[in-house]
Amino acid sequence: MLSLKISGLTKVYLNGTTALDQVSFSAQPGEGIVLLGANGSGKSTLLRCILGLETATSGDICIGNWQISQLNSQQLRQMRSQLGMVFQKxxxxxxxxxxxxxxxxxxxxxxxxxxxxxxxxxxxxxxxxxxxxxxxxxxxxxxxxxxxxxxxxxxxxxxxxxxxxxxKLILVDEPVASLDPQAGKEVMDLLWSIVREQRLTVICTLHQLALAREYGDRIIGLRDGKIQMDTTVNYLQDRDLTMLYEPEFGVRCSELGIREIST
Ligand SMILES: Nc1ncnc2c1ncn2[C@@H]1O[C@H](COP(=O)(O)OP(=O)(O)OP(=O)(O)O)[C@@H](O)[C@H]1O
Ligand SMILES: [Mg+2]
Structure with missing residues (x-):
């Protein structure tokens, strides 16, 4: 099992886009984190930084005993061999x-x-x-x-x-976005049962809020590259979700099914 600690992670792309802005959080071994946020909020960039595929502009990521910014290419390969990745495609x-x-x-x-x-x-x-x-x-x-x-x-x-x-750690980027609801549910059931039986740490981006509630232990919400919300699923509030999506996109909660998934 691997722990993950992200401190003050900022990523500014060459074109000046700030994709991540002072992101900090830790994941405990065995924790299932769902990452939510509107399109362009920085979710995939965060996963790519954890994998060492993007270099952080500032801040750092520690995975187990590895501090990513200090690794040479051989150590980076060794670190990556401990990480699994599942993509939409x-x-x-x-x-x-x-x-x-x-x-x-x-x-x-x-x-x-x-x-x-x-x-x-x-x-x-x-x-x-x-x-x-x-x-x-x-x-x-x-x-x-x-x-x-x-x-x-x-x-x-x-x-x-x-x-x-x-x-030891699995990063999952929109695993069910290309699948119909039934196939998507089967894939999530399978993925999570494996994660649970092997006590893997998982960070999974999703756009389906119902699935986020069903599978995540903890929900982290990004907006404009900043952490807007970090809560256990039991304390997840509709208004927190509204804050993640509504201001920029005018997407109404009802359209996102937030009422429907409230417990
Ligand atoms: N290689 C790149 N060069 C410049 N800007 C980039 C690059 N990759 C991503 N961005 C920008 O960084 C921001 C965050 O993108 P990212 O792909 O991380 O968002 P996301 O939350 O995964 O979005 P989605 O839900 O659509 O997958 C966006 O504004 C995007 O245009
Ligand atoms: Mg993405």
Missing amino acids: FHLVGSLSAFHNVLHGALGRSTSPRYWFPATAPEIERKRAMECLDRVNLTHFAQQRADTLSGGQQQRVAIARTLMQNP
Whole structure:
């Protein structure tokens, strides 16, 4: 399990856009955080900074004992191998089988060319890839080309590939945005059951407030790159959510289903 501590994180892109402005929070090992915010509020930038794919303009991120701003490229690779990432777009290699895509999750552990192909990968890794596919209930689709699977199945393959990495912290960016409600619910159920059974720390961006309430332990809301709200789901207020979305976009709470999801 890995802890995460973000202190005064600011990200100004080269074009002058301030995507993150003094963001600070800590995530405890095993905590499930849902990140909410309107389009452009900085959610993906935050995840990319945690992954070390964007360099912070100021502030810092500590993951376990790693202080990201101090890492050289080799240490950064080592740190990233502990992090799993699930995206809205599944980023599978469409022409390869589900099994082959999952096997590639082991590449974070070894860059040996042996790991690139099922025929040459070590037996233990091939066995593990099948176990990961089994965990997402896709054993029967192991040899099917990824681009012939449904969206929900492709996202499950992507989750299996992440599992193959054996991550300690998972970053998830709009995992169900491309899926219909039923497939989206199945993917969230699966993802969260894995997170819970392995006691992983997860940070997940969502636009579906009902899902945020259902799955998040804690909700962090960003607005214009600043933390506007940081609360456990039990204390989540409709007006906090309104503040996140309404001023810029004029989106009414009722349209977002906030009443509907109130407890
Ligand atoms: N590479 C970049 N160069 C310049 N500006 C960028 C870059 N990436 C993101 N931005 C800007 O930073 C801000 C935050 O973008 P980001 O993608 O983090 O938002 P988001 O909350 O993930 O939005 P969405 O909900 O639409 O995915 C936006 O104003 C965006 O235009
Ligand atoms: Mg985004």
